[in-house]
Amino acid sequence: MSTVALSQGAGSVAIDAAAVLEPDLCVIGAGSAGLSLTAAARALDLSVVLVERHRMGGDCLNTGCVPSKALIAAARHAHAIRTAAAFGVTAGAPEVDAAAVRAHVRSVIDGIAPHDSVARFERLGATVISAEARFTGPDTLVAGGRTVKAKRFVVATGSRPQLPPVPGLDQVPVLTNESVFDLDALPRRLVVIGGGPIGLELAQAFRRLGAAVTVLTRGEILSRDDREAVAVVRARLLAEGVDIVEHAVVDRVATVPDGATVTVTVGGATRQVAASHILVAAGRAPVTDGLGLEDAGVETTPKGITVTPALRTTNWRIYAIGDVAGSFQFTHWASHQAGQVLRTILTRLPQKEATGSVIWATYTDPEIAHVGLSEAEARRRHRTVRVLRAPYLENDRARTDRDTEGFVKIITGAGGRILGAELVGPGAGETASLFALALAGRLKVSHLAGMIAPYPTLAEVAKRAAVTSYADTAKHPFVRRVIRLLRATL
Structure with missing residues (x-):
């Protein structure tokens, strides 16, 4: 040869x-x-x-990030129609064409595919x-x-x-992220096994498109994320009608004429959940x-x-x-x-x-994002840790959009250096990039506080959180004496 x-x-x-x-x-x-x-x-x-x-293009292009976000976009429009009355617009109930939604998802993939x-x-x-x-x-x-x-x-x-070792699960048709985007019709009753990012994103999307949805998870949903931030996401999903069953053990799955029955144990009690479709999102x-x-x-x-x-x-x-x-x-x-x-x-x-700079986002509504070190990790690694925060409720753009749930939490170390951030709210995944840049540049919270952001934007909530770092400084006796002297010279 x-x-x-x-x-x-x-x-x-x-x-x-x-x-x-x-x-x-x-x-x-x-x-x-x-x-x-x-x-x-x-x-x-x-x-x-x-x-x-x-x-x-692998999983991301064909069965992961791209098709899931395309489906979420379709669901967001359906949700916008349902909630339009709050803005003085009446559109009636949305009509969802499953074939057209699928075509939309496929066209997005096809548009990106040449690049890969x-x-x-x-x-x-x-x-x-x-x-x-x-x-x-x-x-x-x-x-x-x-x-x-x-x-x-x-x-x-x-x-x-990865399919969990649940008796009967291998005997019924199940969906994963590799097959769920090929559905010809929307599920009537979707049971999602798994409460991580994939499971919750698709649960909310299908709920907004008209399906009845139940999420079953062995622990708590979004177990890697800040618990306070997760509580905001959980509340929204419940308000939209997603049934979330945490600390649930899936005992078995059985086929029935119109789909399947999932038997689960929660707190010692057993219940059965009917499903027309089962989506498994319980690990890879x-x-x-x-x-x-x-x-x-x-x-x-x-x-x-x-x-x-x-x-x-x-x-x-x-x-x-x-x-x-x-x-x-x-x-x-x-x-x-x-x-x-x-x-x-x-x-x-x-x-x-650069594990100290890891960033991720889950594209539920509201979005939830994490950057760098969590508060608990920061306290384990650093002697001086301070947490700054601001709610979206105080952000004018969030108010104009009637989308004020959530907050930004900044974790800082000695000298005000930014160590991490937790975000939950509209556009959290986008705003998180500010903190990724701060970590990459080893910036201090004073840099973020001094940033000039266009008004009104959701990113201003990050600056508002940073500005709160001056609150205690202004109360310091030495600073107050200096201010009094400066006032006297006016």
């Missing part, structure tokens, strides 16, 4: 399918992590082989192989009849929905099957591939990023890890994850 090196130029070149490919980098998985890494590597003129066995396509990445100069990938040794991979001997490999195969499992990781000397656990803080596996040539690496399961975090690994590969200096 002949050996050739990939072209380092801007365009792709014809390669004999029987040849051994020897790129600088081989990326396995064309989801958000793999695509981000491939694009960045090609921008730096590294030769790249990208292997994907299913759909380009094989054609685009071939134009960038990457060699894309649409096939299964399998390691045959510590430095060799085969895919689509080709052999790849790269200088470095990066596994970015993501995760898939890393995708490692068929990769031959054992032949490459790569260790795994049920949580994913074992990696160092620099995301290197037990094989020094191989890295893992994104969901398969067992860290935070967010698209933006996977992209962050892509940059981290690329810097490590190029500089030979291990780049560690």
